[in-house]
Amino acid sequence: MKEDYYAGAYWGPRKETALECARRAELFFHMLARCDPSFTQWYRAGRGFPRELPGWPVRPDVKELEKLLLHGRHRTDVDKEVIEDLGFSQMMWNAKKEATDIHLSCGGYSQWGGPNSCLLNPTKESPIRERILRTPVLAEVLTSMATAWDPDFATATSIEMGHLIKKQKREVRVGWLTYLSRRMGKVPPLPAPVRIEPVGALGWLLILSPEPMTASNPEHVAFTARVRELLDRAGLIERPEPEPTS
Template sequence: MQESYYVGAYWGPRKETALECARRAELFFHMLARSDPSFAQWYRAGRGFPRELPGHPVHPEVKELEKLLLRSKLRTDVDKEVIEDMGFRQMVWNAKKEATEINLYCGKHSPWGGPNSCLLKPTREGAIRERLLRTPVLAEVLTSMATAWDPDFAMASSDEMVSLVQKRKWEVRVGWLTYLSRRLGTVPPLPAPVRIEPVGELGWLLVLSPEPMTASNPEHVAFTARVRELLDRAGLIARPEPKPTEE
């Protein structure tokens, strides 16, 4: 059974304008393009795009990205007023079929609901997927997310592994690769073969294994859980629970 891998970056309420988010997005897409050839061109939804294309081409430049984000503002159901503190969201993909998708949620500064996030879901297409699910590529993707979005944490893992290792609904998720911001605290010594690398002055990238970590391998699950426990003891895992959404 094919596991559902993803790369996700998460950060708490952060009030940013569409322009500020667009500048971060421009840096992210430019850095991401260096990770793999399939990340060179992205597309968005909308009427009137050529049928031979997956959608409207997205040019990763600040002005266009700002316009996209401004169009994506959340609105109330009844009078369609903009909900300013809920920020912006956008989804893009890179192919007609078996695409890699990116879901972006930024500029949110409401105390209600979940975090801001940048999620990348790799394609299910065999050859490209195999190329993407390698430590060097995922490390570059995580570094791109960390550098551009300055999240509290980010990780590359599978849904299946997360469900086996995560203990609280709201916590820093530990995966095959994990990024931790310096805001969270200091990373403790971790057992081999974990590799700890700095990401500029922002934080650390933890690589648990040079080979893919799978939920189907009990040793991988046990080792990931062990690293999570050590990080939890160091105070790096617990996260404040967001207030529930008002009825």
């Protein structure tokens, strides 16, 4: 069975302006472009774009990204008023067919809204998919997310593995690669072949295996569950409910 992999970074309520989020997004896209050649050009929706292109080309600079995020503000259904505490969201992709896509949700500070996040869903087209789904590339992707967005945690794994490992709605998602912010606590010793690499002064990147880990392999599932258990014992899995905001 072919599994659906993704890379995602998540953080709790953080009130930031569109400009502050745009600065983070600019850094993210510049770092992401170094991870793989297919990550150098992104596109957005909009009327009237040239039909030979996947959409309107996005320039990864602060001014354009700020405009995009402001356009992606959440609004009420009836009078279309901006819902400030839900922040901003935007989606981009890099091809007309079988694209890799990115979903950004940032600047939200409501306890009732979903988490702030940066999600990357790799293309299903070979051989680009095989090139992306390698440990060195995904490690760079998570490092880019961690450096730009300063999330609480990030993971690169398959959706199927997530269903087997995750137990609570609000918890750190442990996968093939997992990033943990230092805010979450201290990473305990973990069994081989796990590699623990620092991401600057922000946190730690845990690489469970140099090869892809799949939900169809019972040994991979058992080992991922074991790592999750050790992290849980160290107090790194459970995430508290967001504090009410005024």
